Amino acid sequence: MSKLLALKISSIIATLTLVTACSVSNQDVTKNSQTLDFIKSDAISYNQIVTKISQEPTWxxxxxxxxxxxLESFTTKGVTGETVDINNALIEQGPYGNIPxxxxKRKMLIHAVGNPNIPDEDFHKWSRWYQEDGNTQIFRMFKDEENVSNKRKKAARxxxxxxxxxxxxxxxxxxEFGARFTVVKSAGCAAPHMCSIFQAKGNNVDHWxxxxxxxxxxxxxxxxxHGAAYVNNRPGTLISVGKNxxxxxFDMKVRDNGLNYEMYIDNKxxxxxxxxxxxEIGFRWGIYLGKSSVVDDIMVLVTGVTME
Incomplete structure (x- = not known):
């Protein structure tokens, strides 16, 4: 091997080793590294988190x-589910744990598969997908579900x-947006879109x-x-690898001024x-699958949401 070729190879290797989860995320990052892990907490078992849950009806x-x-219209009857009881003492910790x-008061809405603008007084009608327990919002999706509020295919959320x-x-x-997230089930978060559990977005895709x-x-x-084509083709940068x-x-915070944005996980x-x-820009949180099919059940808890 020539000295020149050896130098080129060394330079390439050195450059690759500098790629971390904090790099500007216009590059794809694969799962060949098993060392990236920004989450501080250890895993809590499913049975410790959820103390009461039923087998819900199929889609x-x-x-x-x-x-x-x-179908393909906004509906208002909703679909109820059995009450989910979570272990609040385990989940509601850290800086967001005590925030109601x-x-x-916040005039909050939910966007479900059958209606994109459900007011808080009707949340109980849609408890198959959304419930509240203490300071924690419970978001669930189930295998094979998809959007039926209009003609858009898939787009379950x-x-x-x-x-x-x-x-x-x-x-x-x-x-700023901040909250404590606990992903309980993610087997349904298939490619290409996976599950978005937080979005900073406007009404136009070029303003997300x-x-x-x-x-x-x-x-x-x-x-x-950065536009629809960008997000569908580039998954982003891995934050947690190896230890899923x-x-x-984990505590998540996003800061955004309409030009620059930053994301922190457990203060990193x-x-x-x-x-x-x-x-106009706003924040959304829960479960959204875009062009992906829901191949299995999904459950995400969000505690103590703050917006400033």
Whole structure:
């Protein structure tokens, strides 16, 4: 091997070793590294987190009830599920543990498979997908489910948001979202989209900045959202590899000023980027699958949401 070739190979290896989860996320990162892990907590078993849960009806059985008819339209009957009882003492810890949900005060809405704007007084009608227990919001999706509120295929989701916390970008004015997340089940978070469990977004796809995603194996991703083609082709940067996120509560914070954005996991910076936006921006959290099918059940807990 010539000295020149050896130097080139050494240079390439040195460059590759510098790629970390904090790099600007316009690059894809594969799972060949088993050392990245920004989450502080150890895993809590499923049986410790959820102390009461039933086997819910299948999606085919739900459709057969007619409660989501007419399909491809906004419906209001909803579909109920058995009450989920979580271990609040284990989940509701850290800086967000004691922050109440305050759905009514915040004029919070949920976006479910049959209706994109469900007010808090109707949350109980949609308890198959969304419930509240203490300071924790419970988001669930089940195998084979998909959007039936319009003609868009797949696009299954159950997300919470608050229009009153939307904001116009202002130079050097930072807005912030924070919460404690616990991913309980993620086997249904299939490629290509996986599950977005947080989004900073506007109504136009070119005004969405960043997402937090989890995949079917339980790995966590920092994912820029710079237009529709970008997000579908680039999964982002791995945050948790090797030790997956399942059952491991973590605190997430996103700061965004309409141009720059930053994401922190357990107080560590895991990704930054910039994307100029000129329209209103808001925050959404829960479960969203985009172009992916729901291949198995999914469950995500979000505790103590703050928006400033």
């Amino acid at each position: 085919q059985q739900v459709l057969a009830t007619g409660r989501l008819n007419p 949900i305050d759905s009514a 159950i997300e919470a948001f608050s229009p009153s916390y939307r904001w116009m970008p202002e130079p050097n004015v930072w807005r 900045s960043v997402m937090l995603r989890v995949d079917a194996q339980g790995d966590l991703w920092f994912s820029p959202r 996120v399942l059952g491991r509560p 910076l895991v990704g930054t980027g910039d994307w100029p936006r000129t329209e």
